Amino acid sequence: MSRPGARTLAVLGLCLVLLGAGVLAGVRWARDWEGSVTLLANWSGAEREQFERQVVEPFEEKYRIDVVYQGSSALSQVLAADMAAGNPPDVVVLPGPGELLAYAVEERLHPLDGLFDTRHYDRFWAPEVTVPGQGTHTYWLPVKTGLKSMVWYAGRPPTGPGAVPDGRWCLGMESGATSGWPGTDWVEDILLQQAGPRVYEAWANGRLPWTDAAVRKAWTTWADMVGAGTGARAGKALTTAFDADCAPDRLEHLGSFRAGHWGPEGGDYVHFSEVVPEAGPDAGTWEVSGDLAALVNPTPQAEQLIRYLADPGTALPEYSANRAATADEERNATEREIGAVLREPGRARCWDASDAMPRTTRDAFHQAVLRHLAAPEELDDRLAELNDLREPQDLPVCGAD
Structure with a gap:
């Protein structure tokens, strides 16, 4: 009978170690884990x-x-x-x-x-x-x-509808399977600041048509603010990641997760109502x-x-x-x-409207803002398509408990 070689013994030893570890893990699971x-x-x-x-x-x-x-x-x-x-x-x-x-x-x-x-x-x-x-x-x-309705800046704070010169916004739409959501944030926030929480909640719950004048105005305001339809600018926004670096001399409409980017630049934020054109009497509600x-x-x-x-x-x-x-x-x-804004009672807050909408409507909204950025002259077609998907629901979208 031949004796096992050194290599065979080493393999056998390793197998015994692994078997022992497996038995030990099984015993540990049976004894400790629930x-x-x-x-x-x-x-x-x-x-x-x-x-x-x-x-x-x-x-x-x-x-x-x-x-x-x-x-x-x-x-x-x-x-x-x-x-x-x-x-x-x-x-x-x-x-x-x-x-x-x-x-x-x-x-x-x-x-x-x-x-x-x-x-x-x-x-x-x-x-x-x-x-x-x-x-x-x-x-x-x-x-x-997370907190939205924020305009991040470094240096002098922007105030007033004319405080943001043309071309100063950082804007990126790319986000994988959810590309377009930064654009929905813009449209939602503009509607919230221009028309107020009551109109916003009715729209988010599918009880106000997408073709309503207040909703349409929010879309056209966004297009004017970011230069929709401007070839090079729109094309860059469509292919830029939402979390790409933003230069300190520019401004950014993104949520609280961007604090880590702007903090090292000495950045701060103002409420979006400070810069949106034609903000209404109920402006100041936070989108969250x-x-x-x-x-x-x-x-x-x-x-x-x-x-x-x-x-x-x-x-x-x-x-x-x-x-x-x-x-x-x-x-x-x-x-x-x-x-404090997110937790404290008495703060006027509204859900991100697209996140409050049914999935089919939300996904179509994402796509619509991408197409609107490239071709704002087709807005009526986009709104009619979204209106066909409208599903009335009863969800608490806004609150100030």
């Missing part, structure tokens, strides 16, 4: 790393529940496919309430009643929603929030955004994750809407001010 929960969201890169470090890892350590994170930039398409296949995630995080409302109406979401104290949030952020045949329930809570968590599969592990996300002691990324959470004293003055 199951798993799948979470679908659109965070990637640094956003995902921050969420996993600040939220997922402490949750897993505390409750011994494994969080299986599924990230996708095509979030809506992935979720729809998973739902159709009967294999949805346990918890989903979507930007804005419009798509979630549709899933609630289809009885795809489970109420969050009793899982957290809704008094920690303004009703605007975690509302009770009435769904026909299902009563009134809370179906989502904010994981992180939020990533909202909802329960699709109510397992004990999924419910525990919802409780954890709503716990005031959980260190959520960026800006939390939980009024009971401890204020982050490490933030700078600008960031603390943004957090």
